[in-house]
Amino acid sequence: MKEKTKKLSGAEIIVRTLIEENVDTVFGYPGGQILHIYDELQKKRRHIRHILTAHEQGAAHAADGFARTTGKVGVVIATSGPGASNLVTGIATAYLDSVPMVAITGNVPTDQIGRDSFQELDIADITMPITKHNYIVKDIRELHRILKEAFAIAREGRCGPVLVDIPKDIQIAKTEFTPVSLPEKNQPEPSEDELSSAAAIIESAERPFIYCGGGVVSAGAGELVKELSEKIDAPCGASLMGLSAIEHDFPSMLGLTGMHGHPFATRSMKSADVIIAIGARFTDRATGAHGEIVKDAQIVQIDIDPAEVDKNVKDAAYVIGEIRPVLTALLERIRPQKHPEWKKTVASLPYRKKAENDDKLTPYKIIDAVADYSRGLSIITDVGQHQMWTAQRYPISGERSFLTSGGLGTMGFGMGAAIGASIAKGGKRCVLFTGDGSFGMNLTELATAVSYKIPLVIIIMNNKSLGMVREWQNAMFGRESQSALERKTDFTLLAKAFGADGAKVKTVSELDAALKRAFDPKNTLPFVIDCDIMPNETTVTD
């Protein structure tokens, strides 16, 4: 009872609420308007570990990578002004991929707001379209409730980022602290009508196809999807975000569909008569700008977000709700189906090619070689050609083991995300596939990885160009523009300058030697492998 009348400062309330929300790790960067929170974090460092990055963007991506790996809310902290605006790309990345995140920013004291004070920025205004919700705390009595709400909003329903902007005077002010507990919001049960019309269409299918999106990964519903696939005898494909929903060697898993997908996966999706889309939003990259890849099929959509129904394509049936209960209910209703002809057609489509057996480095050979060392580890990518090659080729295992910026396509996502993923796994080794373009964007986070002894293996697919840009330019204009990277960066020396290690490799045997060093269990430092590949490699598969 004493507790109720105890006066706490804003900073104390913030850290206390974080602990209450089971936050054990935060990522961030201090600055003038957030000093009080940092001082409080220092006092509570045995409860919450703070990871200092090299740049706020890296901190945001790290919180994102932490959240994608654990399913918990990732927390990032930054100061006002540039600290806050440096978070923007990271918050947008999390928003487009529905990742739960709470971003806490300091701001100038309330009486200084609106005067163009030093490092003043209206970050709530800026992040309005890229957060599920955001707050400016103007009254310390609301601080605790707002933070509790922020966590609840970030993780309920379709997950996403929430920003809480806290002016400096609110961090300093004291108030009588009364703990708040928010009413638990239960997702409504799936509707009987929706379930029965979805089940009827699925049972009527002759050529069913299951299309997994990121929602399956967030819901942890991979096992149920596999059960459904077996029960209705349907092949499965995945969007980039849904790739780690089902492990690559599940017999019915065809892998990535869409613009950069496996032609056999996309072709079978195209020839399906019923597509069961689970936690997928039919983006232009996955199914064509106007759903061309799925236009001949009846679509049964399962999603937690009602706004996804009929947004990008027209559904024949849909079920709104948490994916797990919906799939459980559907599995109870649907009688087992057999489609031997359809499975035979799918199986006869040209499957993935074997890589040639010579010493020349190609993207697929690099991925195959890395995969031999990295079974069971988290795989992170940056954005560009290497991302598509990894999505196409890497033998992805288990849920939450493949982290990539799918929606926003953020080059520079990888370093921060890989650090976050590794921290989430207690400092375990993770593998980052990146390109010479993407790596160039946030390579300063090597400093972070070194100081926290994070043994990342960083594979740079170095084609001395912005490969994806170049690929599109050649396809659209027949010429290139500003996509060649005629840089002289020595990534091995660079790694060493940061206190890490690295090697440049030009052949498969050199790569193998480098991988042995990189994956040495005694090695606790990041290891950069700069792989020379041909600039003319493309992501179009045949």
Add this chain to the structure above:
Amino acid sequence: MNNKFVLGVLVSNQYGVLMRVTSLFARRGFNIDSLTVGETEDRAYSRITITATGDDATKEQIIKQLRKLHDVIKIDLMPPETTVIRELMLIKLRATGQTRGEILDAVNVFRCKVVDFTPDELCIEMTGQSSKIDAFIDFVAPYGIIEMCRTGVVALERGSGSLINRGNE
């Protein structure tokens, strides 16, 4: 098929709520024809009335996307047949000795009110359905409109129901 429709949106009376709504329209590429906002009988809530134009799919998306905003409490699609819809206009017209009588006749027929009067100008206040206001503007335009402004639509459902008390659909 594009149609005009009216939405009644009950929102928490919070910082930035109007911007959240308008920013959502802008970023999703929906068009707003008119938007009005004001307090309700309960000070915790404001009510936004939006008129927009779009096909059924757009209309559905607007409603679902608005529903996702944390500050949006309830949304009602307000069908014209069961809704009282009103708009207010102030319009300043050139009026000479010759034309004043004709304009005043129109003011009577359209049941509007003269609120300011100078030797060469008349300022008229008018409330009604938007279509009636449009018709009045068409009629008086040839006399010369000096300036005008319209509030946009406010709308309430006929009968004893209310947006605040109605259960979620």
